[in-house]
Amino acid sequence: MEYLLFIVSDPAAPTxxxxxxxxxxxxxxxxxxxxxxVGNRLRPPSDATTVTVRDGRTILTDGPFTExxxxxxxxDLIDVADLDEAIEIASRHPMARFGRVEVRxxxxxx
Numbered sequence: 531m532e533y534l535l536f537i538v539s540d541p542a543a544p545t546x547x548x549x550x551x552x553x554x555x556x557x558x559x560x561x562x563x564x565x566x567x568v569g570n571r572l573r574p575p576s577d578a579t580t581v582t583v584r585d586g587r588t589i590l591t592d593g594p595f596t597e598x599x600x601x602x603x604x605x606d607l608i609d610v611a612d613l614d615e616a617i618e619i620a621s622r623h624p625m626a627r628f629g630r631v632e633v634r635x636x637x638x639x640x
Contacts, residue, residue: 532636533616537604538627569606
């Protein structure tokens with residue numbers, strides 16, 4: 531089953547320490563398991579554009595839709611046996627220590 535891991539910044543979490551970031555090891559483990567589909571970092575909310583269509587009109591807004599100090603900093607799409615495995619993988623993501631990792635099942639189209 532596919533799960534999307536939202537990597538979320540958290541200003542209340544411990545300060546990010548690059549020396550403690552073992553993301554390469556984490557990603558290598560995903561590759562060994564055959565669970566990795568795609569993943570990447572995201573630019574900050576200040577670089578975002580929100581697109582809304584109302585009454586046939588496209589409205590563009592600079593920045594994120596909501597006012598919040600937390601923001602989605604990246605994502606990983608994984609394919610694993612079940613939610614327990616997805617949680618185990620998410621718990622070892624470096625940003626679980628410096629932010630949050632939201633695990634969400636993918637709802638297939640069709």
